[in-house]
Amino acid sequence: MTHPIRPLQPGATLGVMGGGQLGRMFVHAAQAMGYRTAVLDPDPASPAGLVSHLHIQADYLDPAGLQQLAEAAEAITTEFENVPAQALRTLAERRPVAPAGDAVAICQDRAAEKAHFGASGVPCAPHAVIETAEQLAAVSPELLPGILKTARMGYDGKGQVRVATPAELAAAWAELKQVPCVLEKRLALQRELSVIVARGADGQIVHFPVQQNLHRDGILAVTQVPAPEVDAALAAQAVERAGLIAAEMGYVGVLCVEFFVVDDGQGGSALVANEMAPRPHNSGHYTIDACDVSQFELQVRCMAGLPLVMPRLHSPTVMLNLLGDLWFADGQERTPPWDRVLDLPGVHLHLYGKTSARPGRKMGHLTVTAATPEAATATALQVCALLGLPAF
CATH class of the missing domain: 3.30.1490.20 (ATP-grasp fold, A domain)
Structure with missing residues (x-):
C-alpha cells in the first residue's frame, strides 16, 4: 500500500534520498521553514548530509538504511533520478513518498519517457x-x-x-x-527551454516562468528568465504541456520538463519535449534569489501536503553554472576571484560544499538579479569576463 500525504507541520522530519547539491538546497529550504531533515547517501562527505540533522550513510538499496530513514522521516522525497525506483517503492510501504517510485522509474528510462510524452499528447523528436x-x-x-x-x-x-x-x-x-x-x-534546434511545475496530491499545479537555457558540452551553462527569445504563445504552450505530462503520471512533487524549440519546416517554430527530471532542476536554481517561492520550498510543500502558491518572479535574472574548471588555471589549482565578482550589484554566489574541484564537476552556481533583463545580462557578462567563462 502507499500512504497518503497529510499536512505535516514544521517540526516534523522530512527525508531525502540522495545527498548532492539538490539535496543540500532542499535541506536548507526545509530547515528555513522549521522542519528537521534526514538524508540517506553513501558518501560521508555528501553536501546535503553535511548540513542535515541526520545523515544515514548507506547504499540506496540497503534495507537497514531504508528502515532507518522510514523511522526517522515522516515523508520522503528524492534529489536525483538515479535513486533506484524500487527503494522509493519500499519506503512508500511505510511513509508518504513524493514523487512516487513509478513516476521516477519513467524518468529513469528514455524509452518509457518517450512513450509517456506520447500518452500525454505531447510531441517529442x-x-x-x-x-x-x-x-x-x-x-x-x-x-x-x-x-x-x-x-x-x-x-x-x-x-x-x-x-x-x-x-x-x-x-x-x-x-x-x-x-x-x-x-x-537530429532536429534543427533554435533554442532550449525548460519548465518547472509543482503538483500536489490534490492535483493542484503551479509553475515557474519558462526558462531559456544554454548548454555547453551537454551541461547546462546559462539560464535566462524571462526567456528572451520566447513569445507569450510559445511560453503558454510549454507550460500547458509540462502540466499535461505531470498530470498523466499522477505526479506529486516538483518536475522539470526540458523542451527543444525547432524549425517547423515552414519558417516557424515547433515545441518538442526532450526529457524530464523528477526533482528540482539545475535550470531552476535562480528561483532561490529571483522568486518569492523557490523550487525547493515547493518541493517541501508538495511532500508535506501544504498549499501550493503560484511563484512570482520579482527580478529578471541570469544563472551561471560554476564547474570545477574555474578552480584551475594554466594547470594550477586556484581560488576564483570571488571578491571581484561579489563587488558587482545583484550577484548571489552559491557554492555546494564539495570537498574537491575537478573539471566538469558542478561546484556551484551564481545568480544575477536586476531591475531589467538587460541589466541582469550586462552584469552576468561582466561576471563571465572576470571568471574566464565564455560570453553568451
Missing part, C-alpha cells in the same frame, strides 16, 4: 528504441542523422553519440555495449 540487433537493422533512414542515447543512466550529455549513417549507428551501439538505447532524429 522522432525516435526508435534499439534493444536488439533486429531493431538496429530496422531503423528508418529518416531518423539519420541522429543522436544515439542510452536508455538509462544518462545525464549531462553522458551516454550520447552523434551518428550520421547506418554504419556509424551500428558502431556507436557497439561502443555503448549494446545496452538498450533510443535513437533520436
Whole structure:
C-alpha cells in the first residue's frame, strides 16, 4: 500500500534520498521553514548530509538504511533520478513518498519517457528504441542523422553519440555495449527551454516562468528568465504541456520538463519535449534569489501536503553554472576571484560544499538579479569576463 500525504507541520522530519547539491538546497529550504531533515547517501562527505540533522550513510538499496530513514522521516522525497525506483517503492510501504517510485522509474528510462510524452499528447523528436540487433537493422533512414542515447543512466550529455549513417549507428551501439538505447532524429534546434511545475496530491499545479537555457558540452551553462527569445504563445504552450505530462503520471512533487524549440519546416517554430527530471532542476536554481517561492520550498510543500502558491518572479535574472574548471588555471589549482565578482550589484554566489574541484564537476552556481533583463545580462557578462567563462 502507499500512504497518503497529510499536512505535516514544521517540526516534523522530512527525508531525502540522495545527498548532492539538490539535496543540500532542499535541506536548507526545509530547515528555513522549521522542519528537521534526514538524508540517506553513501558518501560521508555528501553536501546535503553535511548540513542535515541526520545523515544515514548507506547504499540506496540497503534495507537497514531504508528502515532507518522510514523511522526517522515522516515523508520522503528524492534529489536525483538515479535513486533506484524500487527503494522509493519500499519506503512508500511505510511513509508518504513524493514523487512516487513509478513516476521516477519513467524518468529513469528514455524509452518509457518517450512513450509517456506520447500518452500525454505531447510531441517529442522522432525516435526508435534499439534493444536488439533486429531493431538496429530496422531503423528508418529518416531518423539519420541522429543522436544515439542510452536508455538509462544518462545525464549531462553522458551516454550520447552523434551518428550520421547506418554504419556509424551500428558502431556507436557497439561502443555503448549494446545496452538498450533510443535513437533520436537530429532536429534543427533554435533554442532550449525548460519548465518547472509543482503538483500536489490534490492535483493542484503551479509553475515557474519558462526558462531559456544554454548548454555547453551537454551541461547546462546559462539560464535566462524571462526567456528572451520566447513569445507569450510559445511560453503558454510549454507550460500547458509540462502540466499535461505531470498530470498523466499522477505526479506529486516538483518536475522539470526540458523542451527543444525547432524549425517547423515552414519558417516557424515547433515545441518538442526532450526529457524530464523528477526533482528540482539545475535550470531552476535562480528561483532561490529571483522568486518569492523557490523550487525547493515547493518541493517541501508538495511532500508535506501544504498549499501550493503560484511563484512570482520579482527580478529578471541570469544563472551561471560554476564547474570545477574555474578552480584551475594554466594547470594550477586556484581560488576564483570571488571578491571581484561579489563587488558587482545583484550577484548571489552559491557554492555546494564539495570537498574537491575537478573539471566538469558542478561546484556551484551564481545568480544575477536586476531591475531589467538587460541589466541582469550586462552584469552576468561582466561576471563571465572576470571568471574566464565564455560570453553568451
